[in-house]
Amino acid sequence: MNTATHTNFQRLIFAVETIPSAPTAVVHPCNAAALGGAVDAAKAGIITPILVGPRKKILAAGADAGIDLSPYEIVDAEHSHASAEKAVALVREGRAEMLMKGSLSTDELLGPVVKRDAGLRTARRLSHCFIMDVPGHANVLFITDAAINIFPTLEEKVDIVQNAIDLARALGIETPKVAILSAMEKVNPKLQSTVEAAALCKMADRGQITGGVLDGPLALDNAISPEAARIKGIGGPVAGHADILVVPDLEAGNLLSKSLAFLMNADSAGIVLGARVPITLTSRADSVQSRLASCAVAALVAHRRKEAAAIEGVV
Structure with a gap:
């Protein structure tokens, strides 16, 4: 058994090369792991990240990790709860097709998602x-x-x-x-x-x-x-x-x-x-390939949904 290769994930990552990068609200990316995962996925052409969170904290985390954030949009939010709410709003406005967890808890991220009126419930x-x-x-x-x-x-x-x-x-x-x-x-x-x-x-x-x-x-x-x-x-x-x-x-x-x-x-x-859009949950312990694969899976799901919606619209 070869424990060094993960060819299935490599195929998943290659599959997204044929589709447009997905606009993605990255929620509260205030540490190196969260920023690195989003930027790696952006450089691989999988997502177009919108970094949602306290601007000063995001920029400081990027500087500490040596990550250049100048190519990416930052939507300022006061704290983690506000970050999740603003990210959900970006989806509802049609500006984001995916959500990506940053350095906040899963409960904080999903709280605004499941709100009945302003969330992303189905x-x-x-x-x-x-x-x-x-x-x-x-x-x-x-x-x-x-x-x-x-x-x-x-x-x-x-x-x-x-x-x-x-x-x-x-x-x-x-x-x-x-x-x-x-x-x-x-x-x-x-x-x-x-x-x-x-x-x-x-x-x-x-x-x-x-x-x-x-x-x-x-x-x-x-x-x-x-x-x-x-x-x-x-x-x-x-x-x-x-x-x-x-x-x-x-x-x-x-x-x-x-x-x-x-x-x-x-x-x-x-x-x-x-939910109305796929949501990636990544962990600080995840490998780079795991992070890319999570983004690739979500991007493929988002793309298939767009295709299905377009077909329904034509019909």
């Missing part, structure tokens, strides 16, 4: 999706939700699954294979995640979830390993070949994604879905 619940590039695994793995919904209900899982399917399709997977994970493959009334997995699969059969092929409950091994699925006698198109792994709760998703990152040297891109 009919969908917000959810987070990790896109993992695991060395030795042929394709990227989507893991959801590992960052926003702590103990999602069945109703909320419908949106979580649909958001992930739509993301995978935007990245070129025509019919994503979705594994609804649990600790076992059989429905057991004593384990709620198995019951909800079966319900989600039936909801997909009835058209309440569209665009993907669902199976579950599935344990992790027989979701991603054809050999494990064969040994356990689990057939169907999803078992052993899942693109999307839907975890029972945030804790399971967090453990799974970090296990892949720190034990398998996987790179991860993170994106929030369900």
Whole structure:
């Protein structure tokens, strides 16, 4: 197994070279990591950043890190809460097509996003999706939700699954294979995640979830390993070949994604879905390639949405 290459992310980053850079409101980028991620993505042609936050702090952080900010627009905001509100306003005005988290908490960033009147809500619940590039695994793995919904209900899982399917399709997977994970493959009334997995699969059969092929409950091994699925006698198109792994709760998703990152040297891109625009969540611990991949994923989603809106407008 080659643990040094992440070719799937390289392909994602290359894919955005064919589309225009996405105007992106970078929210409260007041440290070197936040500024560096935005500027790296700008230099790669992925985004056109609008830096939203306290002007003096942004310029000081840029000077300390040796980053030239003169090519980029700065929208002054008093503090982190105001930064998030002004960034959301830029989206509503049509000046930004993406949001990118800077040096503020996720709650601060999403607070203005979910406001009913002035936010960016849609009919969908917000959810987070990790896109993992695991060395030795042929394709990227989507893991959801590992960052926003702590103990999602069945109703909320419908949106979580649909958001992930739509993301995978935007990245070129025509019919994503979705594994609804649990600790076992059989429905057991004593384990709620198995019951909800079966319900989600039936909801997909009835058209309440569209665009993907669902199976579950599935344990992790027989979701991603054809050999494990064969040994356990689990057939169907999803078992052993899942693109999307839907975890029972945030804790399971967090453990799974970090296990892949720190034990398998996987790179991860993170994106929030369900709002009017994609939102990238990056961490100070992310590699440069992870930051670029997160921006690339969001840019591709934004571009696909523009294309779909243009087609609807013509029709």
